[in-house]
């Protein structure tokens with residue numbers, strides 16, 4: 001069967017790499033892909049959001065299964081368009097993708113399903129939101145424990161974790177007066193701020209059957225020790241010992257299952273990935289957000305550990321028969337993925353810099369170098385994005401996997417390349 005993967009980042013390289021290993025898959029296409037995905041199949045120069053062109057390509061090339069990586073095409077209704085054309089596709093419909101594309105929809109569903117999450121209030125106008133903050137926090141210098149979120153997709157920039165009243169008023173101003181995020185800010189949420197450590201738990205579901213994946217942990221702040229600006233994710237590892245077996249069971253019972261049931265009851269069943277971004281507080285795990293796709297970079301360490309056939313899992317999900325296949329088998333060894341980034345990221349950065357040492361890194365045992373922002377130019381692989389590579393390794397323990405990942409990182413060079421040095425160190429606090 002021919003498979004089409006949509007997207008061009010590290011997540012999509014990992015998906016293409018794993019799908020290409022399936023005996024059911026004769027050819028993998030990736031739209032638009034990167035220099036790494038070109039090794040496992042064929043890149044197609046169509047943007048991930050160009051639904052008409054993607055549909056035409058899938059029809060003409062008789063694609064048996066399309067797998068959507070990023071959220072933008074899901075929120076724009078790519079799954080609805082493919083289903084209408086009777087083409088098999090892995091991912092949620094536009095209505096179900098609101099779990100990620102509308103934080104108001106998500107919070108209302110969480111409340112209705114009684115899933116542990118922060119208390120919240122929704123506002124449509126800046127005045128009312130400001131009044132709420134001033135009434136609640138009459139003094140300018142007290143601790144203000146709120147988080148302010150634009151309703152819609154804002155490329156990860158729509159959330160402000162506030163420490164004082166001015167932070168909150170500034171965030172309201174950016175979202176509701178300056179309209180920095182356009183229509184994504186036509187509603188905003190003010191919610192209770194939690195303290196704790198974050199973890200990600202992903203599940204695959206066809207709307208009825210649920211397969212929970214091993215827990216993982218991302219590293220969103222740019223620099224070591226979780227300081228600096230927010231990024232798309234500077235590295236991830238799995239399993240995350242912060243979420244032990246009992247907690248994972250609790251998360252399944254109190255978070256994943258009630259959410260998927262509530263989606264079904266609301267007549268927009270979720271098919272694809274449910275990705276729960278959680279804060280592990282003293283009162284237990286709380287949902288911060290949902291995504292309806294694989295995380296990037298979480299997908300890379302997860303797929304590194306997957307021993308089952310990914311195509312069988314995604315195909316069964318897309319056709320509503322996830323109950324018919326055996327549960328996935330995971331490599332017991334942990335994996336660590338270190339993101340190598342361009343100088344300047346998450347701010348502006350240069351592109352087109354030649355990358356050296358990729359072969360040396362790839363020659364190391366139990367290492368995969370997943371490409372994110374790369375392209376090939378005159379036979380040379382060059383940088384083409386902020387997050388450039390996701391260097392991923394398996395090891396007997398988390399520290400061993402970390403050592404091997406950084407050994408591979410040291411093989412790779414380009415001008416200005418950098419990475420966090422502490423990916424997975426948080427695991428050590430929890431006894432691995």
Ligand code: AMP
Nearest residue numbers: 118147159161191192193194277288289
């Ligand atoms: P979101 O897009 O909703 O996940 O928010 C992005 C980031 O903001 C999360 O990964 C957290 O680091 C932080 N965040 C979101 N909601 C809260 C909350 N209620 N309390 C503390 N931090 C939060």
Ligand code: GLY
Nearest residue numbers: 218233295296297
């Ligand atoms: N790693 C965070 C995300 O994919 O949203």
